[in-house]
Amino acid sequence: MRRHSNASHLRMGPADPCDGDGCLRNLFCTFVCVTLSMILGLQMYAYLWGPTQISLEGDISDVGHVVLQLxxxxxxxxxxxxxxxxxxxxxxxxxxxxxxxxxxxxxxxxxxxxxxxxxDAGDYDRQHADYALETAGARILDTGNTVEHVIHESVVSWALHTLVSVMCNECLGARAIIRPESLPGECWAFKGSRGEATIRLLGPVRVTGFTLEHIPKHIAPTREISSAPRLVQLEGLEIKRDPYPHDFGTFEYNRDGKPIQYFEVRNPTAKGFSMVRLRVHSNWGHSVYTCVYRVRVHGELAMRSAGDNPDMQVENE
The missing domain is CATH 1.10.287 (Helix Hairpins)
Structure with missing residues (x-):
């Protein structure tokens, strides 16, 4: 019985490390640890000294280039x-x-x-000679069939104006165009958009141009000047009713331009004329009447004979 007990005790002691199952387990654990260590080492090497480092260095180089460019x-x-x-x-x-x-x-x-x-104002007459100025001797000779536009205050004034118009071909209101005044209302107003006036100049003048004047919009009572003439024609006459006048040209007065507008003749001639005729063919839209404020004729007096006295000739014109 004692021997049997000792044998049993010996069989129940600690296991041998080289026993089959324990030895295999240890070998497997060792293999796994070594493998993992190698893999980890390879990864560290690749990260620190492998292609990744080369790519990182390339990126750092690119960044440096950009910084240099900046x-x-x-x-x-x-x-x-x-x-x-x-x-x-x-x-x-x-x-x-x-x-x-x-x-x-x-x-x-x-x-x-x-x-x-x-x-553009009053000094214009002091800078340019005007041979159609009434105060210097010019006259209105005829206004043809032009009918003056007059507002009559009574029947008597209408009758007197009609009588004077029948007895005298010279339109009394046309004298305004050869006078120096050019205030609002001081104009020659005639009915409709067509009219004419024949002016006797100071003497035979070689006409080079003429000026036409109208008041500007800002001083007109209605702030518009549709009654201003638009198309006008200037003719040179040898006699009062010359059948073959010299046509100096047709011109347009610009209502948006300066009040005094100069027109150079389009058909100049060396011949001097003692009379000119201004024809108004249209206005800027007024349906009742047309207003002409001032007409100036420019040029130079034609040559006179040596025996003529210029002062007497001007006075006798």
Whole structure:
């Protein structure tokens, strides 16, 4: 019985490490650990010294190139900024002299502007000779079939005006076009859009041009000048009812232009005429009447004989 107990005790002691199942398990664990270690080592090597490092170095090189380009760009921007700043400083130093020159030019031009404005007003007659001026001896000879537009205040005034019109071919209101006044209402108003006036000049004149005047819109009571003449014609006459007048041309008065408008004759001639006829063919739309404020005839007197006295001739015209 004792021997049997000892044998049993010996069989129940600690297992041998080289036993079949334990030995295989240890070998497998060792293999797995070694394999994992090798794989981990290879991954570390590839990450630190393999192609990934080469790609990383390429990326770092590209980033460095971009940074270098940006640095060059910033340097160029700074250079342009400095150049622009120097140009601004130069312009700032030049501007005072430019402003002074502009002021001098303005001061020099203002007298010319004043002279031009003056020519549009009363001083025009002081700058250009007018051979159709009544105060110098010109006269209205005839107005043809033109009917004067008059607003009669009573039957008596209408009867008197009708009687005078029948007895005298000279339209009394037409004298306004050869007088120096040109205030609103001081004009020759005739019915409709067609009319004519024959003017005896100071003497035989070689006509080079004429001016037609009307009031501007801003001083017209109605703020519009549709009664202004539009198409006008100037003719030179040898006698009062010359069947073959010389046509100087047909011209258009611009209602949006200056009040005094000069027209150079289109068919000039060296011949002098003592009479001219102004024909108005249309106006700017007024259906009742047309107004002509002033007509001036420009040119030069034709040559006279040596025995003629110019003062006496002008006085006898």
């Amino acid at each position: 640095s060059h760009g910033l340097t160029e921007v700074n250079r342009k900024h400095e150049r622009l700043q120097s140009e601004m400083e130069r312009l700032s130093s030049v501007l005072p002299s430019v402003a002074a020159a502009a002021d001098r030019a303005k001061d020099a031009l203002e007298p010319a502007v004043r002279r031009t404005s003056a020519l």
